[in-house]
Amino acid sequence: MKWEENQRKKGFDWRFHHLRNAFPPFQYKVPFLLYFCFFVFFTTVIHSETDSKYTGPISRSEKRILDGKLEYEKTGNFPLEWKLYFKAKQGDFVVFYDLNGDEIHFRYRRNKFDSDGEFFVKDLFVGNPYLVKGEWIGYYFYAVDERGKRSSLPTPKKLPGEKKEIIEKQSIPIFQLKEYTEIRTDDLFY
Numbered sequence: 001m002k003w004e005e006n007q008r009k010k011g012f013d014w015r016f017h018h019l020r021n022a023f024p025p026f027q028y029k030v031p032f033l034l035y036f037c038f039f040v041f042f043t044t045v046i047h048s049e050t051d052s053k054y055t056g057p058i059s060r061s062e063k064r065i066l067d068g069k070l071e072y073e074k075t076g077n078f079p080l081e082w083k084l085y086f087k088a089k090q091g092d093f094v095v096f097y098d099l100n101g102d103e104i105h106f107r108y109r110r111n112k113f114d115s116d117g118e119f120f121v122k123d124l125f126v127g128n129p130y131l132v133k134g135e136w137i138g139y140y141f142y143a144v145d146e147r148g149k150r151s152s153l154p155t156p157k158k159l160p161g162e163k164k165e166i167i168e169k170q171s172i173p174i175f176q177l178k179e180y181t182e183i184r185t186d187d188l189f190y
Contacts, residue, residue, distance in 0.1 A: 057129040057183045058083045058099065065102040069167045078136045078166075078173065083183060086124045094121050094177065096132055106134050106177035121177070129183040134175030142170045 062083050063071075072078045082104065084096035092112070093105040109117025124130070139161060140154035150170065157165070165171055 057185050058085070060099065062099070064098045064100050065104060065173070066100065066169070068173070069169075069171075073163065073167045080133060080136065080175075082132050083129060084132055085129050086126055088126065089121070089124075092117075093174075094124060096130065102172075104132075104173050104175060105140070106132065106175045107137070108177045123182075124180070130180045131183055132175075132180045133178045135178060136173060137176050138174040139166055140172040140174065141165045141168070 063079065065082075068079045068082075082096070082098075084098055084104065087095040087097050087103065089095070090105070092107055092109050092114075094108050095103050095105055097103050108121045136159065138156060138158040141157050141161075142154050143151045145151065154172065156174065166173075
C-alpha cells in the first residue's frame with residue numbers, strides 16, 4: 001500500500017497506466033507526420049497519373065450514339081461504323097450499347113430459320129467491345145400519346161423517316177449487320 005501511495009503522490013494514476021505507451025514522445029511525432037504528408041502527396045500524384053492512362057478498350061473520346069444523331073442532324077449522314085459493347089441477342093437482332101448505355105440494334109438474320117445468320121454471330125460475347133459496321137435501314141420510335149406519355153412499345157420505322165423522330169434521344173437506330181471485329185488491346189496489365 002505504501003508504494004501505491006508514493007506513486008499517487010508522484011502523479012501516477014493506476015486508472016490510466018495502460019495508456020502510458022499510447023502517445024509516443026514528440027521526437028517520434030515529427031517523422032510520423034512527415035511520412036504521412038509524403039504518403040498523401042505521393043498517392044495523389046500516382047492517382048492523377050493513372051487517370052490519364054488506360055481507360056478501357058474503347059476510349060472515352062470515341063463517338064457515341066447521341067453524337068451520331070447530332071451528325072445526322074447537321075449533315076444528313078448517319079455513321080455506319082461504331083465501337084460498341086455487345087449486350088444480347090433479341091429476336092432477329094443483336095443489341096450493342098455505347099459508353100452512355102444507349103443502344104443500336106443490328107439485324108443479323110432474315111427470320112428464325114436463318115441458320116447462316118446464327119452462325120455469323122456465334123462468336124459474340126456479352127460485354128466485349130467490337131468494331132461494328134452495317135447499313136442503316138431504320139429506327140425504333142417510341143410515340144407520345146395525347147396525354148404526353150411515351151409508349152412502352154416502340155414502332156419500327158424504315159428509312160426515309162422524319163428527321164425529328166430520328167434525332168430524338170429515345171429513338172433506337174436499326175442497322176443491317178455487315179461485319180464486326182473484336183477490339184483487343186495490346187496493353188499489358190500488371
